[in-house]
Amino acid sequence: MTSGGYNKGKGKCAAWIIANVSYAGNDCLPYPFARVTDGYGQLGYMGEMWCAHVLMCTLAHGPAPSPEHEAAHSCGNGHLGCCNQIHLGWKTRSENQRDRYKKERLPRKGLPRYRLTADDVREIRRSRGVVTQQSLADRFGVSRPHIIMVQKGQTYAYIPPENPELKTAQGKS
Numbered sequence: 001m002t003s004g005g006y007n008k009g010k011g012k013c014a015a016w017i018i019a020n021v022s023y024a025g026n027d028c029l030p031y032p033f034a035r036v037t038d039g040y041g042q043l044g045y046m047g048e049m050w051c052a053h054v055l056m057c058t059l060a061h062g063p064a065p066s067p068e069h070e071a072a073h074s075c076g077n078g079h080l081g082c083c084n085q086i087h088l089g090w091k092t093r094s095e096n097q098r099d100r101y102k103k104e105r106l107p108r109k110g111l112p113r114y115r116l117t118a119d120d121v122r123e124i125r126r127s128r129g130v131v132t133q134q135s136l137a138d139r140f141g142v143s144r145p146h147i148i149m150v151q152k153g154q155t156y157a158y159i160p161p162e163n164p165e166l167k168t169a170q171g172k173s
Contacts, residue, residue: 013043017052021059021085031081039079052083060085072096097158116140121156 013033023029031041031052041052057071064070072091075082091099116124124136128151137144149155 011044013041013052014045014055017043017045017055017059017083020083021056023084024086025084026086027084028075028077028080028082028087029084030077031083035081039081041081041083052081053078053088056083056085057088057090060088061090064090068092070096072099074099076100094158100158116142116150116156118159121150121159122162124150125161 016032020029033041033043033052035041043050043052043055045055051071053073054071058064069090069092071088072095073082073087074089075084075087077087120140124140124147127136133144133147133151136147140147146155
């Protein structure tokens with residue numbers, strides 16, 4: 001890499017990650033340097049840009065088992081820059097989303113109100129054809145296209161329907 005490129009693992013950010021790979025505390029270990037707008041740490045290492053938690057997971061647990069795996073937080077505090085290797089592990093996107101749902105840590109997207117709860121999602125789905133999509137969008141503080149995607153199951157698909165038997169019965173008719 002040229003002199004204007006990312007550091008070769010010799011900067012203070014990389015030194016901090018390397019120094020904390022063996023951190024044994026159970027509390028979150030927030031990344032103290034630059035973070036992107038969603039709160040995740042970012043640094044240059046060995047000529048590439050890395051998310052801090054991904055580099056920590058790689059150094060602590062080895063490379064991702066497949067391209068489908070991502071570094072997942074068991075603490076739910078990735079958005080706060082947590083880099084504790086004890087809180088990190090490799091999971092597929094669906095495993096990570098299921099874990100978020102089980103622990104009521106739904107994805108944080110865009111504006112703060114985009115954090116719909118499981119109950120919000122179920123209510124939006126129940127209201128399909130009964131309440132206008134625009135009134136639902138206004139009520140939940142999201143866009144009308146977002147409501148449409150929730151109702152069609154294109155987003156928050158990991159939240160199961162309220163009555164799975166009913167969905168199966170509807171699918172057979």
